[in-house]
Amino acid sequence: MTGLDIWLKQATRCLSTDSVTQVECEIREHYESAREAAMTMPGGATMNDAEADRLAVAALGDPKAANRQYRKVFLTSVEAKMLREGNWEARAVCSRAWLRWLLLALPAAALWGSAALVLTGSRELARTLLVGGMTMLVVLGVPFLPVYTPARARVFRRVKWLMFLATFALVFGKDLLGWSWLLAACVWPIFWVEWTRISIRRKLPAAQWPKQLYL
Numbered sequence: 034m035t036g037l038d039i040w041l042k043q044a045t046r047c048l049s050t051d052s053v054t055q056v057e058c059e060i061r062e063h064y065e066s067a068r069e070a071a072m073t074m075p076g077g078a079t080m081n082d083a084e085a086d087r088l089a090v091a092a093l094g095d096p097k098a099a100n101r102q103y104r105k106v107f108l109t110s111v112e113a114k115m116l117r118e119g120n121w122e123a124r125a126v127c128s129r130a131w132l133r134w135l136l137l138a139l140p141a142a143a144l145w146g147s148a149a150l151v152l153t154g155s156r157e158l159a160r161t162l163l164v165g166g167m168t169m170l171v172v173l174g175v176p177f178l179p180v181y182t183p184a185r186a187r188v189f190r191r192v193k194w195l196m197f198l199a200t201f202a203l204v205f206g207k208d209l210l211g212w213s214w215l216l217a218a219c220v221w222p223i224f225w226v227e228w229t230r231i232s233i234r235r236k237l238p239a240a241q242w243p244k245q246l247y248l
Contacts, residue, residue, distance in 0.1 A: 035086065036086055036087060036090040037060075037061070037064055037086070037089075037090055039096075040060075040090050040093055040096045041056070041057055041060060041096075043096035043097060044056065044060070044093075044096040044097075044099040044100045044103065045057065045100070045103065045109055046100050047100075047109050047111070047206060048100075048103060048104065048108070048109055048110065049105065049107070049108045049109060049110050049112065050109035050110075050113070051108070052103070052108050052109070052113075055107065055109065056103055060093065063092075063205070064089050064090070064093065065089075067088070067089040067092040067093070068085050068086065068088075068089035070092075070143030071084075071085045071088040071089055071092075072085050077141070106236060107236065108233065108236055108237075111229065112229055112233050112236075114247075115226070115229055115230075115233070116233065116243065118244065119245035120243055120245070128216055133177065136173040136177075137173070137174060139169050139173060139215035140166045140167075140169035140170035140173060140174055141166075142166075143162050143163075143165045143169060144162075144163065144166035144167075144170070146159075146162045146166075147159045147160070147163040147166055149226035150162060153212060160203060163203065164200050164203050164204055167196055167199070167200050167203075167233060167246065168191075168200055170196075171193055171196050171197065175248050176195070180244075180247045180248060181244070181247055182247075183239050183247075185247070186246075186247040186248070189247070189248065190248070192225075192248075197220065197223070200215050201219075230245070230246055233246060234246055239242060
């Protein structure tokens with residue numbers, strides 16, 4: 034393994050396959066330019082290939098620092114995996130009409146059932162169905178909403194988090210603060226997904242966003 038290969042391995046750590054390919058193409062061009070410059074500098078005519086390679090690699094800088102910068106602008110392997118899985122799930126749902134209707138019918142049935150139970154006086158069971166309906170609406174119904182612009186996406190995400198908080202408020206009532214540890218444990222996976230999506234949105238132009246990035 035050459036010095037350049039070692040540098041590239043460190044600099045592209047945790048990047049997606051496409052990102053690694055792009056970085057390697059750019060870095061090899063810089064490397065060749067730096068190597069030619071080393072060979073043409075005063076005294077370069079007597080420089081051997083190993084010394085020229087060493088100087089060219091040194092000119093690329095610290096690979097660990099480069100990796101930190103690359104991870105800010107290129108997709109990481111985790112982000113690319115999330116995009117692939119989200120796209121696969123979207124295709125799986127959209128290709129089955131009965132599944133789409135089922136995902137929409139479940140939260141609607143729960144909310145209608147909650148309203149009916151309120152009228153009959155079964156308030157505790159009604160609250161349980163209301164919480165379940167709200168949760169299913171957020172989880173199952175949102176892929177079908179007409180959210181396909183960055184402005185609408187920002188509004189929707191605020192409403193989504195308010196609904197999550199309202200759901201926990203309905204479940205725990207006055208004991209919400211006492212059960213905040215459970216709230217944090219439940220919301221953490223959702224928060225991690227949203228944080229990863231924020232990172233992806235910063236790296237991809239809006240024209241390349243799949244539907245999942247708007248939600």
